[in-house]
Structure formats: C-alpha cells, structure tokens
Amino acid sequence: MSATAPLKHITLIGVGLIGGSFVLDLKRLGLVEKVTGIDLSRDNLDRALERKVIDAAFTEVCAESMVDADLVLIATPVSTLPHICRAIAPFLRTDTLVSDVGSTKQSALAAFAEYLPDFFANCIAAHPIAGSDRHGALAAQFGLYQDKKLIITPHGRERPGSLERIEALWQAVGARTFRMSAAEHDAVFAAVSHLPHLLAFAFVHEMFDHPDGATYLKFAASGFRDFTRIASSHPAIWTDICMANKRSLLDLLSGVEAQLAVLRGVLEQGDNAALYRYFEEAKNTRDEWLKGQ
Amino acid sequence: MSATAPLKHITLIGVGLIGGSFVLDLKRLGLVEKVTGIDLSRDNLDRALERKVIDAAFTEVCAESMVDADLVLIATPVSTLPHICRAIAPFLRTDTLVSDVGSTKQSALAAFAEYLPDFFANCIAAHPIAGSDRHGALAAQFGLYQDKKLIITPHGRERPGSLERIEALWQAVGARTFRMSAAEHDAVFAAVSHLPHLLAFAFVHEMFDHPDGATYLKFAASGFRDFTRIASSHPAIWTDICMANKRSLLDLLSGVEAQLAVLRGVLEQGDNAALYRYFEEAKNTRDEWLKGQ
Numbered sequence: 167m168s169a170t171a172p173l174k175h176i177t178l179i180g181v182g183l184i185g186g187s188f189v190l191d192l193k194r195l196g197l198v199e200k201v202t203g204i205d206l207s208r209d210n211l212d213r214a215l216e217r218k219v220i221d222a223a224f225t226e227v228c229a230e231s232m233v234d235a236d237l238v239l240i241a242t243p244v245s246t247l248p249h250i251c252r253a254i255a256p257f258l259r260t261d262t263l264v265s266d267v268g269s270t271k272q273s274a275l276a277a278f279a280e281y282l283p284d285f286f287a288n289c290i291a292a293h294p295i296a297g298s299d300r301h302g303a304l305a306a307q308f309g310l311y312q313d314k315k316l317i318i319t320p321h322g323r324e325r326p327g328s329l330e331r332i333e334a335l336w337q338a339v340g341a342r343t344f345r346m347s348a349a350e351h352d353a354v355f356a357a358v359s360h361l362p363h364l365l366a367f368a369f370v371h372e373m374f375d376h377p378d379g380a381t382y383l384k385f386a387a388s389g390f391r392d393f394t395r396i397a398s399s400h401p402a403i404w405t406d407i408c409m410a411n412k413r414s415l416l417d418l419l420s421g422v423e424a425q426l427a428v429l430r431g432v433l434e435q436g437d438n439a440a441l442y443r444y445f446e447e448a449k450n451t452r453d454e455w456l457k458g459q
Numbered sequence: 460m461s462a463t464a465p466l467k468h469i470t471l472i473g474v475g476l477i478g479g480s481f482v483l484d485l486k487r488l489g490l491v492e493k494v495t496g497i498d499l500s501r502d503n504l505d506r507a508l509e510r511k512v513i514d515a516a517f518t519e520v521c522a523e524s525m526v527d528a529d530l531v532l533i534a535t536p537v538s539t540l541p542h543i544c545r546a547i548a549p550f551l552r553t554d555t556l557v558s559d560v561g562s563t564k565q566s567a568l569a570a571f572a573e574y575l576p577d578f579f580a581n582c583i584a585a586h587p588i589a590g591s592d593r594h595g596a597l598a599a600q601f602g603l604y605q606d607k608k609l610i611i612t613p614h615g616r617e618r619p620g621s622l623e624r625i626e627a628l629w630q631a632v633g634a635r636t637f638r639m640s641a642a643e644h645d646a647v648f649a650a651v652s653h654l655p656h657l658l659a660f661a662f663v664h665e666m667f668d669h670p671d672g673a674t675y676l677k678f679a680a681s682g683f684r685d686f687t688r689i690a691s692s693h694p695a696i697w698t699d700i701c702m703a704n705k706r707s708l709l710d711l712l713s714g715v716e717a718q719l720a721v722l723r724g725v726l727e728q729g730d731n732a733a734l735y736r737y738f739e740e741a742k743n744t745r746d747e748w749l750k751g752q
Contacts, residue, residue, distance in 0.1 A: 296680075297682075315678060317678075353671065354671075354674065354675050357666065357669070357671075357675035358676065358682075359680070361662070362662065362682055362687075364722060365658060365662060365686075367722075367738050367741040368718040368722055369654070369655065369718075370744050371737060371741045371744070372711070372714045372715050372718050374740050374744040378646065379650070379744075382650035382651050383651065383748050385588065385637075385648065385651055386651040386652075386748060387588050387607075387652070389652055389656070389688075389689045390651050390652065392685045393655040394745050395682075395685045396685070396686060397741050397745045398742055398749070400742075401735050401738035402735060405734045405735040409731055409734065412726045412727075415726065416723065416726055419719060419722070419726075422665050422719070425668075426712060426715070426719075429660075429712070430709065430712060433712075434709065436702060438702055441698045441702065442694050444660065448661075448663040448690050449663075449693075451663050451664070452690045452691050
C-alpha cells in the first residue's frame with residue numbers, strides 16, 4: 167500500500183477543532199472513505215454529523231465504532247490517553263494504525279507502551295502545531311494545517327512504512343513534517359508554548375490576587391491584551407499539558423527565575439546600561455525570529 | 460479663555476507618533492494655529508514639515524522656537540524630561556502651559572518641581588494610553604486617540620483652569636480623561652504595562668541565553684508571537700520607563716516571583732486540582748477583563 171492510498175475507515179476519538187479539521191481535509195481530498203467519531207458529548211457529535219465532519223457517531227468506544235479501522239486517531243486531552251488506549255485495545259486489528267495529536271509526547275509514548283504493548287509497532291506519536299481559541303466540532307475547518315508544522319516523535323520500533331503513512335496524511339492536508347525524539351519535542355514545546363502559557367497564567371493570577379488588581383485592570387490596553395491572550399486558554403487542557411511535561415517546564419522555570427533575579431539586581435542598582443543591553447538582546451532575538459516567520 | 464478656545468502656538472518637543480498624532484488632530488479641528496517642532500533629528504523634522512505635522516522646525520530649544528507659545532508639549536523619552544525642563548525655562552512666559560506624555564508620572568512631577576520651580580503652577584503631567592509599534596514623525600496619524608484613555612496626575616498646585624484646559628484638548632482629539640495621583644498612576648501602569656514588558660523581555664532573554672534556544676525558536680508559533688510582541692519594543696524607551704518606575708515594578712516583581720513559587724510547588728507535588736483552579740482563576744480574570752473592553 168502506498169503512503170498516500172486512501173484509507174477506508176478512520177475512527178476519530180475526540181471530535182474537536184484538531185481532529186475534526188484533519189478529517190475534513192482528508193475527506194475533501196478523497197483520502198478517507200468513512201470517518202466514525204467518538205465523543206463524550208452527544209450534542210457535539212450531532213453537530214459533527216450535520217456538518218459532515220463524521221459519518222457515524224458513538225459516545226463510547228465499542229466494537230462497531232472500530233470495525234475495519236485503518237487508523238484510530240486519538241484527539242482528546244493528553245491525560246485521557248492511557249484510559250483510551252486501554253479501551254481500544256480489544257478492538258484493534260493487527261494492522262490498525264494508532265496515532266494521537268497531543269502536546270506532550272513522552273507521556274504519549276508511555277501510554278502506548280503500557281496500554282497497547284501488543285500494538286506498539288502500530289503506534290505513531292504526532293503533534294500538529296496549530297490551534298485556535300475556538301474548540302469543539304463546530305470549530306473544525308478546512309485548511310487549518312496549511313503550512314503548519316507537524317512533529318512526529320518515533321519510538322524506534324514502528325512497523326516499516328507506518329511513520330511515512332502518517333506523515334503523508336499530514337502532508338496531504340498541508341503540514342510540513344518534522345521528526346525528533348519525544349524528549350526533544352517536550353523540551354522544545356515546554357520552551358515556546360508551555361512556559362509562555364504558565365507565565366501568562368501567573369501574571370494574570372497576580373492581578374487576581376493583588377488587592378488593587380481590579381483597579382489596575384481598568385487601565386490595561388493592547389500590550390496587556392496580547393501578552394495575556396494565552397491565559398484565556400482552556401484550564402483543563404493546560405493542566406494536563408503542564409503536568410505531563412513538568413520536568414521540562416520546571417527546568418525552564420528555573421531559567422526564568424534566574425532572569426528575573428538578574429533584572430531585579432539591575433533595577434536595584436540603577437544600572438541603565440545593563441538594562442538597555444538586556445532589553446536590546448531580547449528585542450533582537452525576537453525580531454530575528456519574526457523575520458524568519 | 461474657555462477650555463476649548465484655539466491655541467495660537469504649540470511648541471512640540473519630540474516630533475514622533477505620540478506628539479505628532481496629537482497636533483495633527485488639533486490642527487484638523489482648528490484648535491491650534493501654529494505648531495513648532497523641536498527634534499534632534501533634522502531628517503525627522505523634514506518629514507514632519509512635509510506632512511504638515513508641524514509648521515516650523517528647530518533642532519534645539521531656542522527663543523525663536525518658543526515665541527508666544529501657549530503650550531509646550533514634551534513628548535520625548537521620560538529620562539530626558541529634566542534636561543528639557545532646564546532648557547525651556549528661560550523662554551517660558553508666565554502663562555505658558557507645560558505638559559508631557561510620559562509613561563511614568565512621579566518622575567515627571569519631580570522634574571517639573573526641580574527644574575521649573577517658578578512655573579510649577581503651569582505644569583500638567585499627562586499620559587495618553589495609546590501606542591503603536593511604529594515611531595517617528597512618519598508614524599503620526601489622525602485619530603490615534605479616539606476612545607483611548609488619557610491620565611492626568613495633578614500635583615495640587617496647578618493654576619486654576621489649567622488642568623481643564625489640557626483635558627479639553629485631549630478630549631477634543633477623542634480621548635477619555637481620568638485623574639489620579641502620580642503614585643497611583645505609576646502603580647497601575649507598572650502592573651498592566653511595565654511588568655508585562657519586563658516579563659516578555661525576560662522570557663525572550665531566556666531563549667537568548669539557553670544553549671538550545673535557537674532550536675526551540677524554530678518551533679515557536681502564534682502563542683509565542685503574541686506573548687512576546689511587547690519584547691520588540693524600543694529598548695531605550697523601556698529602560699527609561701522601568702528605571703523611572705522601579706519601586707512599583709520591584710514590588711510587583713516580588714508578586715510574580717511568589718506566583719511562580721506557587722506554580723513550582725503545585726507542579727512538583729503533581730496537584731492537578733490546584734493547578735486547574737489556578738489556571739481557571741486566571742482565565743476567568745482575563746475573560747472578564749476582555750468582556751469589559
């Protein structure tokens with residue numbers, strides 16, 4: 167089977183923005199014949215059926231939902247992966263691919279290894295770098311992954327061709343694919359995603375805790391708005407992510423604490439030249455990054 | 460003279476986005492007859508003359524630049540205020556109003572008191588809450604202050620009617636005016652502006668310092684982009700602001716350090732419920748703020 171041959175059946179567990187947008191594009195491209203959605207919310211499933219994101223719907227994993235599935239795609243919060251792996255194990259064929267879309271990859275590989283040991287060679291851990299402040303089946307959209315990055319974190323015992331098969335599907339919907347180890351992935355995304363979320367939550371929480379916080383917020387403007395946008399992210403999803411990646415996150419948090427200690431010292435000493443240099447180094451780093459986008 | 464009678468002559472010191480946009484709107488409204496610009500950059504002055512932001516131009520404070528000025532508006536980085544007050548003192552009439560637009564107000568009142576003691580009753584400290592990532596005379600634009608906030612921080616010894624006069628000008632260009640003490644102002648803007656800038660600079664600086672920072676940045680996406688936008692701000696301007704407001708800033712920095720210590724503890728203990736509650740409190744605070752915008 168070629169890497170781009172159409173799939174007969176995808177079972178999508180968690181019918182939201184991420185998984186829904188993926189299967190919408192695969193359908194449009196004729197790369198999948200049938201998509202079955204599994205979701206805890208009947209209402210969400212009905213929306214997904216109406217919008218033809220999925221063709222059949224179930225509120226729990228069962229034999230019927232997985233008949234002849236070529237691919238089971240798990241697109242639920244990262245903490246649910248162990249539970250879901252256990253639930254799907256009885257219904258997997260020997261050649262069914264299992265993949266996920268979670269933001270932490272060491273935890274994904276650990277769940278695959280522990281709860282799908284007989285199918286580990288079919289398990290591909292993946293993470294598409296795309297999102298939106300919208301969620302649920304109604305947020306699913308065509309083209310979400312166009313020019314976005316998709317990271318695959320191989321565990322080394324994948325069945326031949328399986329990594330390429332999953333990569334080809336993501337490439338078909340427009341993503342640029344990368345491979346790295348799960349540990350490297352988790353360090354990277356702790357730095358550029360999980361840590362900024364933690365800092366944004368911490369900063370807003372300081373406004374929540376401060377006796378004058380409500381007064382302060384009356385005068386917040388566009389700088390505040392953009393800096394704190396990610397503090398409006400979903401608390402449950404981010405609790406999961408931060409806990410699953412806490413080792414990388416705690417290492418980086420030490421780095422930020424050290425940065426703040428430097429800034430404290432520079433401010434207390436009134437060292438204008440040092441503060442200017444510090445700000446300039448940060449600005450240049452950010453401006454260079456922006457140019458590369 | 461009524462609060463909205465036209466001015467004959469404004470001397471604008473620092474012809475950039477903030478001061479330039481203010482006088483552009485006053486001219487359009489017929490609220491000023493002549494604007495003289497003073498700026499260190501001849502090139503910038505030429506742009507401002509071409510675009511009719513100003514009617515006359517000087518590269519330094521001199522008698523001619525201030526003849527019959529009703530208002531001297533100082534719109535330069537906050538650290539330059541003492542120097543400029545000293546320079547303009549010989550040329551002020553007894554009824555010339557002096558105002559500024561700086562982001563720190565205790566430092567502004569201190570400069571007025573020390574370097575313009577004989578004119579202190581004419582000195583009005585003000586701060587328009589508007590900005591852009593663009594700067595210089597070419598960035599000056601009509602309507603910049605529409606529906607923006609303008610803070611006046613009275614020192615209590617203003618000449619009768621002078622506060623109202625300055626407020627009326629800002630209201631004429633669309634701003635909503637507020638009064639508060641300079642200390643309160645500095646605490647408010649340390650919280651909602653200066654601290655986020657410091658944290659954004661610190662976070663990006665951690666990427667600059669980290670041995671794997673360059674690799675990490677390759678995978679930064681929209682969350683990173685928005686969170687770090689203010690780290691592309693002008694290093695000199697922000698060095699000035701942070702130094703001028705360092706007492707308020709250091710107090711708030713202690714608060715953030717305490718927040719990070721809480722998060723570290725919660726992560727280390729694996730206390731999912733506490734982390735969820737923390738994130739939810741922050742999200743709710745931010746979402747409520749956004750609703751009020």
